[in-house]
Amino acid sequence: MARFEVTVDIDRPVAEVFAFLADGENDMKFSPRVQDISKTPAGPTAVGTVFRSTVKDAGMTTRREFRISELVAPTRIRWNEVSTNLVTAREGGYDLEALADGRTKVRIFNDLEGHRLGKLLVGLAVAAARKDAPAFGQRIKAAVEAS
Secondary structure, three states: OEEEEEEEEEOOOHHHHHHHHHOHHHHHHOOOOEEEEEEEOOOOOOOOOEEEEEEEEOOEEEEEEEEEEEEEOOOEEEEEEOOOOOEEEEEEEEEEEEOOOOOEEEEEEEEEEEOOOHHHHHHHHHHHHHHHHHHHHHHHHHHHHHO
């Protein structure tokens, strides 16, 4: 399995962190790869909500679509990529845990898989994601705490 993950403690209550992360349009606040993002249908995020984005990875711009597959407030968010790029996130998610001091522990992960030529590239993609994972976690922490 080509997985990357990171865990970060955020200085906000679990309900606030969950609300921020469940609104996938907030991805632009912590992911410099995301150039634009929109949600269908309008309204609160629910199972079946689709987020469509344009991202730039390794100099290539691609369109991405992620469907929320599980949403259990305030502890669990799961998504599946439904777009057909060379490397996709078969499953990704956030696991949130309330800490005794009002902070929240968040585990972030993505299981990547390659398609066609992407089968040769998935190893490079997951290596790059693993290398950036600690910084990615810190960007999420900073964005949630600033919200």
